[in-house]
Each structure stands twice: as structure tokens, then as C-alpha cells.
Amino acid sequence: MAVTEEVRAARDAKLDELHERLTGAVEMLVTGQDWARALAFAARFRSRSFNNMLLIWIQHEAAFGAGRVPEPMPSYVAGYRQWQQLGRQVEKGQSGYMIFAPVTGRFASSTPADASSWRRLDPREKPHPGEVVRSRMVGARPAYVWDVSQTAGDPIPEPPAPTLLEGEAPSGxxxxxxxxxxxxxxxxxxxxxxxxxxxxxxxxxxxxxxxxxxxxxxxxxxxxxxxxxxxxxxxxxxxxxxxxxxxxxxxxxxxxxxxxxxxxxxxxxxxxxxxxxxxxxxxxxxxxxxxxxxxxxxxxxxxxxxxxxGLDTVQIANGTPPGLIRETAAPERSSRASAPMPERQTVTEPVMVGRGL
Ligand SMILES: [Zn+2]
The missing domain is CATH 1.10.10 (Arc Repressor Mutant, subunit A)
Incomplete structure (x- = not known):
């Protein structure tokens, strides 16, 4: 079953909106200090792509400005079902932050060293005997994440955080x-x-x-x-x-x-x-x-x-709630085989620059 035109159009409109927001966020990085602030934020959300980090940042700021979240900085973000896995529920009235999630396709080849030999498999197609199969990102879809402060339920364990005195180097x-x-x-x-x-x-x-x-x-x-x-x-x-x-x-x-x-x-x-x-x-x-x-x-x-x-040091959290195992990619069938598009889905990282997917 293919995604209907209507669903595809809705998804494309959301992707356009995301690209626009992202461009706006990038254009707001003007001074060296703006850049430094973005990187400090990126360090706290380093498990997210640079683009998604910016999208989370601006949407959280907007939510804070509107009084929907108590803290100016988000701490952990995750998808709707991921919070459920951790025993937490998104609270009523909290809208998530829209980010990009990758869509992957499967490719098969019997001569993997030859780049031109790879063919894309249909969602349920089986490779021929002897073929190697690899997944590759083929596109993006909009997905949603929520900050921990927009959810309620089981407590999140706090990992140890580094503490430093002025001028002191972190241990190790x-x-x-x-x-x-x-x-x-x-x-x-x-x-x-x-x-x-x-x-x-x-x-x-x-x-x-x-x-x-x-x-x-x-x-x-x-x-x-x-x-x-x-x-x-x-x-x-x-x-x-x-x-x-x-x-x-x-x-x-x-x-x-x-x-x-x-x-x-x-x-x-x-x-x-x-x-x-x-x-x-x-x-x-x-x-x-x-x-x-x-x-x-x-x-x-x-x-x-x-x-x-590669370091054996105490580091601040990376933006993913402790205890959560994130998928590495959303399989193609999630966008092609079922309609409507699941919006509250596991969220992972595409790496995209501008509009090039
Ligand atoms: Zn240098």
C-alpha cells in the first residue's frame, strides 16, 4: 500500500516548514557569541544532528517564552513512545518539537565494491542469493520530540555531572x-x-x-x-x-x-x-x-x-534520557507501507545540509 498523495503532500508541507524554520535559526547565528552559544547547546544535545539541535533549541525557546515549559534550557528530549518506554507520558496540551527523522532505503548488490551495481529494494523485496544488503538514508520525514519537562511519570535517574572550579581542568x-x-x-x-x-x-x-x-x-x-x-x-x-x-x-x-x-x-x-x-x-x-x-x-x-x-571522563548528559536505547534509523516501510504517517515515532538523526537529502 502506497502513501496517499494527500499524506505525502502534508508531509512535504511539514518538511518545507521545517527547512524554513531551520534556515531562520541558522540566520540568527550572527556574532561569534551566537555561534558559541549554539555550540554550547550542541554539546548538551550532541546526540542530535546540528540541524535538529537548532530546531530543538528554537522551539524550546518559543515554548519557554509562551510559558509552556519551566526552564529556558531543555535537558532530555525524546519521542512520544520513547517517553512511554521510560514510564513517562507527554502531558496534555504539550506540543512536541518538530525535527527531521531519516527515512532509509535498502539497497542490494552482488558486487558491493562496484558503486553502480547497487539496486534499491522495494520495502518487502528479498535480495537475491549472494547479494549484500545495506541501508542508506534516502530522505527525511518530520518527527516530534518532547522535553522531559513536558512529560510526567517515573523519575529520570540523574547521571553524575562534572563540577569544576575556575581555571581547573576536568579530571582525566x-x-x-x-x-x-x-x-x-x-x-x-x-x-x-x-x-x-x-x-x-x-x-x-x-x-x-x-x-x-x-x-x-x-x-x-x-x-x-x-x-x-x-x-x-x-x-x-x-x-x-x-x-x-x-x-x-x-x-x-x-x-x-x-x-x-x-x-x-x-x-x-x-x-x-x-x-x-x-x-x-x-x-x-x-x-x-x-x-x-x-x-x-x-x-x-x-x-x-x-x-x-574516546575519552574516559565524566561528561554532561548528551540530551538522550538515561536508559533509552535509540534506534539508528527509521525503516522505509514506516513511511511507505502504511498511511497515515506515524508522527509520534522513534526519532533518529539525519545528516542534512540545506535541502540536499
Ligand atoms: Zn588553531
Whole structure:
């Protein structure tokens, strides 16, 4: 059974509305401080795509402004049924925050190395014997999530949160970052003062494969610098063509990753220096600045997430309620085989830039 035209039209209208809201949210990121605030928020919701993070942020702010939620910041968001799984119920009158959920399709091939050999399977079609099957994102649908404050029921267990004094580095963070620098094949040096590294707090040298961080700043600033240099190491290899294309905004990316790493450890995020969004987002040739901002946000988020996942440190929650296991993708049949579209559904993350799905 196919989705009726009417249902499809309604879904497309909602997707258009979402894209519009998202563009509006991106365009509101004007100053470096706006960007920094968005990244601090992204650190709290790092399990969500950059786009969905922005959508959750603006819709929660609107709900707070309208007096529908008690706190300016959401803490955990999840889908309607996910809250039910956790013994909680969305309260009457609370409308959810609309975000993008991916729709995946199944593809089969008997010669997987040949990119042109993959064919898309119909929802119930079985692959031929010997064929490999992979799922891939083929589109998006609107889905809804609610903040915990819009639900009632069983208490949510609070995981331990990091606490820090001014200037203090989070426990284990330096060592964890240093291990990742070493794993990338770089030697880490601590230099006595900035005079040895051209007046900078830190430096990454590709020729010598060295990362240097100066020691005459407080431990928090040192660890922040190390996170910045690690981001360069992971993202900006000058021999990598993809990295070369991003070089113009390399400093923004490195500082942004460092900010997210710091924020995920409860560090103060006011000391990061990020220029006006328009000065770096306009620089990438031929691309709409809104798309550059989205792509940069997603690259930063993915890098920060990879670093954070490799650390053995106490981190703030990632926006998904404790105890919830999220699906990795919504199967195609949920949008094609049944009508109407389930709106209160498990929500997962598409990675999208602009309108390109
Ligand atoms: Zn740098």
C-alpha cells in the first residue's frame, strides 16, 4: 500500500516548514557569541544532528517564552513512545518539537565494491542469493520530540555531572586528549611560554608531526588549547583534499570543537574566540552561507563526538534520557507501507545540509 498523495503532500508541507524554520535559526547565528552559544547547546544535545539541535533549541525557546515549559534550557528530549518506554507520558496540551527523522532505503548488490551495481529494494523485496544488503538514508520525514519537562511519570535517574572550579581542568581530560594526539601519530610537547610558538597558546606542526602547548597558562586554558590542536590534527591534514577545502574556516572549526569538548565537561565557554559568522561562512566558494554554517556545525559536532566518545571522563548528559536505547534509523516501510504517517515515532538523526537529502 502506497502513501496517499494527500499524506505525502502534508508531509512535504511539514518538511518545507521545517527547512524554513531551520534556515531562520541558522540566520540568527550572527556574532561569534551566537555561534558559541549554539555550540554550547550542541554539546548538551550532541546526540542530535546540528540541524535538529537548532530546531530543538528554537522551539524550546518559543515554548519557554509562551510559558509552556519551566526552564529556558531543555535537558532530555525524546519521542512520544520513547517517553512511554521510560514510564513517562507527554502531558496534555504539550506540543512536541518538530525535527527531521531519516527515512532509509535498502539497497542490494552482488558486487558491493562496484558503486553502480547497487539496486534499491522495494520495502518487502528479498535480495537475491549472494547479494549484500545495506541501508542508506534516502530522505527525511518530520518527527516530534518532547522535553522531559513536558512529560510526567517515573523519575529520570540523574547521571553524575562534572563540577569544576575556575581555571581547573576536568579530571582525566588532558591525558585523554594527549592519548588521542599520540594515537594520531603526533608528539606532544609542553613549552614554557608563548615566545617559543610564535606567541600562540598552542601549535600543530604537520612537517614534524608535533603538537605544542604552552605551560604558562592555567590548566583549563591548557586543556582547551590541547583540544583545539587535536581538532586540527584530526580535521586539517594539509595533504587531505577534503581538509584543504575547509582550510579557510579551520580556526573556527578547531576552536568550535574545543568549545564543545569543554562544554561537555562543564567548563566555562565564555573564553573562546570565534569571529562573526558572516566573516567565515561567506568565504567558501559558491556555497550558500546558510549551508556553510550547517556543514561546519555538523563537521564540528562529529569531530567533537568522536573525541568525546574516546575519552574516559565524566561528561554532561548528551540530551538522550538515561536508559533509552535509540534506534539508528527509521525503516522505509514506516513511511511507505502504511498511511497515515506515524508522527509520534522513534526519532533518529539525519545528516542534512540545506535541502540536499
Ligand atoms: Zn588553531
Amino acid at each position: 581530560l588532558w591525558d585523554g586528549l594527549a592519548a588521542q594526539v599520540a594515537a594520531a601519530g603526533f608528539t606532544l610537547l609542553r613549552v614554557p611560554h608563548e615566545g617559543m610558538i610564535h606567541g600562540a597558546n598552542g601549535m600543530t606542526g604537520w612537517g614534524a608531526r608535533q603538537v605544542a602547548v604552552r605551560e604558562n597558562i592555567d590548566p583549563a586554558a591548557q586543556v582547551k588549547t590541547l583540544a583545539h590542536e587535536l581538532a586540527h590534527v584530526l580535521m586539517h591534514d594539509p595533504d587531505d583534499e577534503d581538509a584543504r577545502q575547509h582550510r579557510g574556516i579551520g580556526e573556527v572549526e578547531a576552536e568550535s570543537v574545543a568549545l564543545m569538548i569543554g562544554a561537555a565537561h562543564g567548563m566555562d565557554t565564555t573564553g573562546y574566540t570565534i569571529p562573526y559568522v558572516s566573516t567565515w561562512a561567506a568565504r567558501v566558494d559558491g556555497r550558500d552561507p546558510v549551508q556553510v554554517v550547517q556543514a561546519t556545525g555538523e563537521r564540528v559536532r562529529k569531530t567533537a563526538l568522536g573525541i568525546l566518545d
